[in-house]
Amino acid sequence: MDKAxxxxxxxxxxxxxxxxxxxxxxxxxVWSIDGxxxxxxxxxxxxxxxxxxxxxxxxxxxxxxxxxVNEALRAFATGNAPxxxxxxxxxxxxxxxxxxxxxxxxxxxNSDVIDPANYFQGPLNSVTWDGKLFGVPKYTDTIALxxxxxxFEAAGIAEPPKTWDELLxxxxxxxxxxxxVYGITFSARAGEEGTxxxxxxxxxxxxxxxxxxxxxxxxxxxxxxxxxxxxxxSQDVLSLGQWDSTGTFNTGNAAMAISGPWELNRxxxxxxxxxxxxxxxxxxxxxxxxxxxxxxxxxxFATTQNPDAAFEVLEFxxxxxxxxxxxxxxxxxxxxxxxxxTGVPLKDAALQVFQExxxxxxxxxxxxxxxxxxxxxxxxxxxxxTGQQTxxxxxxxxxxxxxxxxx
Amino acid sequence: xxxxxxxxxxxxxxxxxxxxxxxxxxxxxxxxxxxxAAPLVFLVLLAGLPLIYNVLMSFQQVDMFTLGAWIRPFxxxxxxxxxxxxxxxxxxxxxxIIFVVGSMAGQFVLGFAxxxxxxxxxxxxxxxxxxxxxxxxxxxxxxxxxxxWILAGDFGVLNAILRSLGLxxxxxxxKSDPNFSIWAVTIANIWLxxxxxxxxxxxxxxxxxxxxxxxxxxxxxxxxxxxxxxxxPMMRPTIGAVLSLGLIGxxxxxxxxxxxxxxxPANSSTVAQYWAWQMSFTLYDFARGATISVMMxxxxxxxxxxxxxxxxxxxxx
Numbered sequence: 001m002d003k004a005x006x007x008x009x010x011x012x013x014x015x016x017x018x019x020x021x022x023x024x025x026x027x028x029x030v031w032s033i034d035g036x037x038x039x040x041x042x043x044x045x046x047x048x049x050x051x052x053x054x055x056x057x058x059x060x061x062x063x064x065x066x067x068x069v070n071e072a073l074r075a076f077a078t079g080n081a082p083x084x085x086x087x088x089x090x091x092x093x094x095x096x097x098x099x100x101x102x103x104x105x106x107x108x109x110n111s112d113v114i115d116p117a118n119y120f121q122g123p124l125n126s127v128t129w130d131g132k133l134f135g136v137p138k139y140t141d142t143i144a145l146x147x148x149x150x151x152f153e154a155a156g157i158a159e160p161p162k163t164w165d166e167l168l169x170x171x172x173x174x175x176x177x178x179x180x181v182y183g184i185t186f187s188a189r190a191g192e193e194g195t196x197x198x199x200x201x202x203x204x205x206x207x208x209x210x211x212x213x214x215x216x217x218x219x220x221x222x223x224x225x226x227x228x229x230x231x232x233x234s235q236d237v238l239s240l241g242q243w244d245s246t247g248t249f250n251t252g253n254a255a256m257a258i259s260g261p262w263e264l265n266r267x268x269x270x271x272x273x274x275x276x277x278x279x280x281x282x283x284x285x286x287x288x289x290x291x292x293x294x295x296x297x298x299x300x301f302a303t304t305q306n307p308d309a310a311f312e313v314l315e316f317x318x319x320x321x322x323x324x325x326x327x328x329x330x331x332x333x334x335x336x337x338x339x340x341x342t343g344v345p346l347k348d349a350a351l352q353v354f355q356e357x358x359x360x361x362x363x364x365x366x367x368x369x370x371x372x373x374x375x376x377x378x379x380x381x382x383x384x385x386t387g388q389q390t391x392x393x394x395x396x397x398x399x400x401x402x403x404x405x406x407x
Numbered sequence: 408x409x410x411x412x413x414x415x416x417x418x419x420x421x422x423x424x425x426x427x428x429x430x431x432x433x434x435x436x437x438x439x440x441x442x443x444a445a446p447l448v449f450l451v452l453l454a455g456l457p458l459i460y461n462v463l464m465s466f467q468q469v470d471m472f473t474l475g476a477w478i479r480p481f482x483x484x485x486x487x488x489x490x491x492x493x494x495x496x497x498x499x500x501x502x503x504i505i506f507v508v509g510s511m512a513g514q515f516v517l518g519f520a521x522x523x524x525x526x527x528x529x530x531x532x533x534x535x536x537x538x539x540x541x542x543x544x545x546x547x548x549x550x551x552x553x554x555x556w557i558l559a560g561d562f563g564v565l566n567a568i569l570r571s572l573g574l575x576x577x578x579x580x581x582k583s584d585p586n587f588s589i590w591a592v593t594i595a596n597i598w599l600x601x602x603x604x605x606x607x608x609x610x611x612x613x614x615x616x617x618x619x620x621x622x623x624x625x626x627x628x629x630x631x632x633x634x635x636x637x638x639x640p641m642m643r644p645t646i647g648a649v650l651s652l653g654l655i656g657x658x659x660x661x662x663x664x665x666x667x668x669x670x671x672p673a674n675s676s677t678v679a680q681y682w683a684w685q686m687s688f689t690l691y692d693f694a695r696g697a698t699i700s701v702m703m704x705x706x707x708x709x710x711x712x713x714x715x716x717x718x719x720x721x722x723x724x
Binding site (some may be wrong): 066078098100180236253385387 | 669674
């Protein structure tokens with residue numbers, strides 16, 4: 001009996017040894033935020049890459065948005081950085097400007113898959129530092145105005161608002177506290193999302209992240225303040241992120257929402273009403289358009305032990321860009337991909353608007369100290385919205401802080 | 408022969424330093440030293456070194472490449488000056504004081520009241536007291552998430568209750584109104600620390616001999632008088648310990664902030680510990696983050712000294 005067990009054990013051991021691969025596998029570690037809220041790009045593609053069963057295997061790790069950069073910095077400082085990371089585009093310069101990312105200019109020049117000429121200029125700028133290419137844009141996005149067509153119809157409003165003043169009037173007309181409906185929702189959170197939502201307004205008024213206290217920017221902040229003061233938007237826009245804020249639109253508790261294409265899949269399922277997307281209203285009729293450039297970039301850490309394998313994985317990711325919109329509702333940052341119809345009319349119509357809005361999207365930075373610039377902007381926004389400072393005072397203070405950072 | 412050889416062996420053993428140490432570990436002072444040394448090494452490695460590293464960092468320039476190093480460019484008091492000259496500094500100091508004093512007062516007063524209540528030994532007192540521990544067992548992030556729902560502006564439970572009682576007309580935006588945000592986190596923290604305070608104070612109450620109360624009652628002292636002249640003086644060391652632990656616990660409290668207000672709106676609920684984290688981990692300014700922690704450390708050190716003193720008199724008493 002004992003002998004038989006031993007024999008069996010030996011056999012099993014031999015069997016496991018035989019099934020072990022003859023060649024050692026190269027492990028490429030990939031970090032991204034995908035897969036925390038819903039199945040995303042990087043987690044899905046990593047799984048597919050592994051299922052092809054090559055010599056290279058991806059070890060994928062999903063990290064929540066708020067912790068991603070911090071975790072990456074700590075890992076880099078202790079020599080445990082992953083091979084590939086996908087970070088939000090304004091955070092990219094923090095790494096690329098300091099040489100923490102691998103310069104892939106030459107590799108891209110020799111690649112059959114990646115061609116810089118295929119990318120939109122805004123996203124491409126965000127992976128470029130000092131004329132060199134440190135990464136590849138993964139996907140891009142921007143924000144526009146979602147509106148509840150049923151509520152618009154009920155209020156007798158035919159068109160979505162085109163100017164800031166119209167937006168304010170429309171929000172007033174649709175605001176219905178008795179039925180728990182706010183005129184509009186957006187995110188004025190104390191964080192990157194707040195800057196993401198407010199900076200386009202500064203840009204529409206002719207300003208930029210380096211010049212935030214022009215008269216147009218002050219007027220924009222005054223309009224935001226009016227919306228919060230008159231309760232046209234919930235005061236909780238000061239603490240809600242875009243995902244939660246747009247959630248109130250989906251449940252019919254807000255008539256309009258400013259958010260991006262990442263909402264489309266959820267909205268198609270959750271929203272029990274007819275909705276559409278319009279371009280962000282401008283300062284004056286026919287005035288300058290702008291929007292935020294969102295989206296993530298891939299970078300390879302300079303500390304990688306297997307740059308060739310990492311670049312091969314990167315090429316695989318890029319080769320799947322055509323699936324970016326149909327499967328993940330994310331817009332590829334490329335001008336050579338024609339997006340197919342999804343068969344969901346609401347989604348297809350929304351996509352058209354987002355693609356048009358994308359032409360006006362401007363990147364945040366790139367600047368290695370973007371987070372401090374961003375904090376100056378959202379601090380000013382929050383100080384004004386809570387009445388601690390007037391919009392003019394708040395933006396003047398932000399301008400002073402930013403001037404100090406830009407030098 | 409046997410007898411004459413024995414001392415020789417003994418002296419040879421004494422002469423060998425290794426065996427002398429070994430024997431002292433077996434049955435001498437060496438064992439005591441070993442027992443003290445083990446936790447001491449542990450403390451120095453896990454608490455002492457990080458502390459020194461942190462203090463060092465507050466006098467240096469730090470960036471992502473020198474994050475793991477000891478030697479970095481010296482910055483003098485630049486980090487301290489720049490922390491104090493931040494526009495939000497006075498606000499953070501104010502918030503920290505409100506949070507610490509509010510939390511400690513709330514936890515202590517309510518905790519003491521509950522401890523006295525459950526000391527009355529009515530049927531089920533011990534069981535219900537045990538149930539109170541649930542709040543202490545829960546992780547801060549979970550408590551934060553629950554209070555975040557309770558305190559939500561439009562559809563929060565607290566607003567619904569206050570409205571149905573007729574106490575408020577319009578919704579109070581606990582998390583988004585700068586007048587309420589720091590109190591929102593303070594309320595959650597009082598709830599979180601209540602059970603711990605009650606438990607420690609209950610133990611203190613149980614240690615007071617019943618005869619004292621009986622004697623006082625015979626002498627005609629009423630309940631209030633007995634509380635002032637027996638309970639409070641006898642509880643002095645316990646109260647000291649509870650308050651110092653409360654101060655340390657409150658200054659450590661972090662989870663509730665990201666879960667409820669994220670320090671907002673407009674920094675109106677940012678306290679020192681959350682600010683330090685924000686500096687280091689959202690603005691990646693590690694030196695200034697370390698500087699704020701060092702400033703807080705001085706405060707906690709003060710509390711620790713109080714705590715050690717109060718527990719010392721407890722042992723003597």
